[in-house]
Amino acid sequence: MKRVYPRALEALRSVSRHDFVSGSDLVPSITGHSIPREETVSHILSLLPEIEPDQVVMHVGGGSGYLAAVLSGLAHRVIYLEKNAVVAEAARERFFRLGMHNVDVLVASAEDAPEPDPLCDLVLCTTFITERHVLARLVRQGGHLVCLEGRAGPVPSLAMFVRREAGLERVRTLGWVDFNRNVEQILIDQGLVDDKILAEAKAEAAKQNCRLLEVLRRKLNLEEMDLYRSLASQRGMTFTDADGILPELHPALFRRFSRTFLDLSRLIPIAEEDGRITVVTDDPDARTDQLERLSPNQVVDCLLVTPTDFRRLWSALDLTAKGRNFVADHGPGPEQSDHANGSTDQLLGNDPKSKHVSPYLVSVYEAILLDAVSEKASDIHIEQYGDRIRIRLRVDGDLHDLPQYQLSPREIKGVINVIKLRAELNIAEHRLPQGGRSRLQLGDMAYDLRIQTQPSLHGEHAIIRLLPQTGRAMTIAELGMSPMIGARYQRLLDNPAGLVLVVGPTGSGKSTTLYAGLQTLADDGRRKVITVEDPIEYSIDNIQQTRVRSEIGFGFANAMRAFVREDPDVILVGEIRDQETALEAIRASQTGHVVLSTLHCNDAVDSLQRLYDLGIHPNSIAGELLAVIAQRLAKRICKHCSQPAEPDPVILSEVFPDGPPADFRCFEGAGCDKCNGRGTQGRVAIVEYMEVDSDIRNAISSQPPIGELRWRALDAGLVTMRDSALDHVIEGIIPLSELPRILPRERMAPEVRGGRRSQQ
Helix, strand or coil: CCCCCHHHHHHHHCCCHHHHCCCCCCCCCCCCCCCCCHHHHHHHHHHCCCCCCCCEEEEECCCCCHHHHHHHCCCCEEEEEECCHHHHHHHHHHHHHCCCCCEEEEECCCCCCCCCCCCEEEEEECCCCCCHHHHHHHEEEEEEEEEEECCCCCCCEEEEEEEECCEEEEEEEEEECCCCCCHHHHHHHCCCCCHHHHHHHHHHHHHHCCCHHHHHHHHHCCCHHHHHHHHHHHHCCEECCHHHHHHHCCHHHHHHCCHHHHHHHCCEEEEEECCEEEEEECCCCCCCHHHHHHCCCCEEEEEECCHHHHHHHHHHHHHHHHHHHHHHHHCCCCCCCHHHHHHHHHHHCCCCCCCCCCHHHHHHHHHHHHHHHHCCCCEEEEEEECCEEEEEEEECCEEEECCCCCCCHHHHHHHHHHHHHHCCCCCCCCCCCEEEEEEEEECCEEEEEEEEEECCCCCCEEEEEEEEECECCCCHHHCCCCHHHHHHHHHHHCCCCEEEEEECCCCCCHHHHHHHHHHHHHHHCCCCEEEEECCCCCCECCCEEEECEHHHCECHHHHHHHHCCCCCCEEEECCCCCHHHHHHHHHHHHCCCEEEEEECCCCHHHHHHHHHHCCCCHHHHHHHEEEEEEEEEEEEECCCCEEEECCCHHHHHHHCCCCCCCCCCEEEECCCHHHCCCCEEEEEEEEEEEECCHHHHHHHHHCCCHHHHHHHHHHCCCECHHHHHHHHHHCCCCCHHHHHHHCCHHHCCCCEECCEECCC
């Protein structure tokens, strides 16, 4: 490489690149071309003809202004040309702040740029121009144009032209220019890290034997999808996701290359067409040159995916290959004997006498778990209907299929045996339901897996619930309750004694709401909290958690009797299922403890009838019950694609029989890549809140019919689920279409309170 002449080297050293590194003004549009590395600028200066102190130089595609600032130390006048007005204004401020008064800033495209007076001795263009002749009018006779040519990639070539009467005359190719920045440089340029943070992350990555980018993502608390989409933009790569690729994978192409080579290169070939091979990678710095040498006469297109999606794609292709080998090696043919079939059963894990399980089947199970984690699923459903196998995930309350798993009935039996072995269940038992648990560790994230197997007409089904174990639950503030109800819930936890119930059907988020209260208490640290649960769904630091063990006679009631002797302030009982547990909960609250628990019933007032049915005296309920929170979960509108919506007239007529308010509004999600086109992302609790005051206590003690008890609660200020849902609709948190899912038909309209319709 040519050496930089002394004046150019001095100009380069006099300008600090750090002064031009991004701020909030440049992050959205910064690239390697707009803020080249110092080494790249040095290389460009070595290729250019020597710039004299009396010359006029123009830099087209000025970007951050770093290269123009270096040129200002060489030329009499520098013209900075940039079409992005925001970027250009930021550069103007930097030039002024650094005292570079010989730099003129022009905001225009190359085609629209005015002719300078005088014309330029040198025009340097570091952005790709389709028609370079438009730059000729900016150069004096005999002056030079230096611009990029070749493919618009990270390593284009730089060519020099001279202005003649007839136009531009090509002189020669000056050399290649690498505008590429690695991930570390990109993160520094975006202001996300500095040299100190980078050094710490490198040390941690070496110690943990993991990738630097993963350590940085954790330390900076960045969303994986957002980080990799940003890096793809910076590297000029196309970002994609596994969901769109999985149905179109080409296993034969994957098998053509060495597994070790692909793993070390962090590349997965996914398609081949018209002389082009498409690969995906989760390494923005991945190189494809070796793959190009292995595939002569073919162009390699590289797409960027997240590490999670990379593992999903690898697992899908790996499973396909293992499945083919498995069938070839062990699949029973028509001529095989019963002994051969028995051997196949052992390899599949279908022989209860054998603990050997095929690695292929283990891989299938682990791939399903990985898909569930990446989709943020709450449950996995593995089902068999005759010869048809169905694997579904529950995401935000809805089930959807995983079509990439085309398994036979024989294979699914083996997968269910893998599940049973992991959960320490009896693999020989196929007639009775079984329940167990196991754990999953993915990087630094652990999951508790609650497993249930269920016999059915065509074979066993398996249901797996995934519970992330972070050592921390949501707080009350993070639940999404209205500020008023959130404040009341917080106040309940500060009471010296009493019973607080959270009620609703299975899967309505009761435990999450209770855990939010526990997390708030754990963060406060002034009160001792003990729980008894079946099972422990979330592990929370600084909370004493105990698991029910019915096999040795340790149930909820036994735990409650023991807890009151341990001087707790707050006791959580996982669920009140029977009279004995209900009585112990009442007694604990009578002896100076706040007791939190759940009940399975439909609404706040129904919980009172449930306690009556358990044999609890009405006066005991009236004296100890502080409040009841009933809830359902509604889909949350994706915040990235939320937009105003036209309300469904059928739903509107149910909610407002007398007509909607004039200012009523609602929203919906249009569907975007953040929510996989669903328009919703996550769920939020819609609550009914009944605080027990003196009027309700009197009503509870007299044990009136449940209908009368409800209108008395309404008159006493019951916050209904309809009220909460409508507040969330108007605020744009949930769509109007969720109301029929969470409200029974008779509760869609305003309720009658004491013989008159409530206000809307």
